[in-house]
Amino acid sequence: MKRTAIVLTLFIFIGISPLWAGEMGRITMKVEGMSCKMCIPAVKKALYGVEGVKKVSVDFETRAARIEYAKDVANVEKLIDALKGAGFTAGVEKPGETE
Numbered sequence: 001m002k003r004t005a006i007v008l009t010l011f012i013f014i015g016i017s018p019l020w021a022g023e024m025g026r027i028t029m030k031v032e033g034m035s036c037k038m039c040i041p042a043v044k045k046a047l048y049g050v051e052g053v054k055k056v057s058v059d060f061e062t063r064a065a066r067i068e069y070a071k072d073v074a075n076v077e078k079l080i081d082a083l084k085g086a087g088f089t090a091g092v093e094k095p096g097e098t099e
């Protein structure tokens with residue numbers, strides 16, 4: 001009976017582990033340099049170009065970019081660099097929101 005319990009525990013652990021492997025981070029960044037709504041696709045393209053970025057939403061009115069990314073692949077520095085490369089200046093709007 002004990003062996004069954006161990007095997008079952010291992011099975012559950014293996015089944016759940018991908019959730020930890022792909023730990024997601026969420027961040028809201030303030031993007032400066034968006035002069036018109038045509039900049040939104042440019043910002044999205046730059047961010048999606050960063051490996052590990054899963055979801056980007058951009059709010060033109062507040063210049064906020066909300067990004068979901070795999071923490072083991074991407075990081076805030078890479079996101080900021082990508083935006084810089086596309087001609088935008090980015091800052092972390094809510095540092096506390098980095099999960």
Ligand SMILES: [Cu+2]
Binds near residue numbers: 036037
């Ligand atoms: Cu524009």
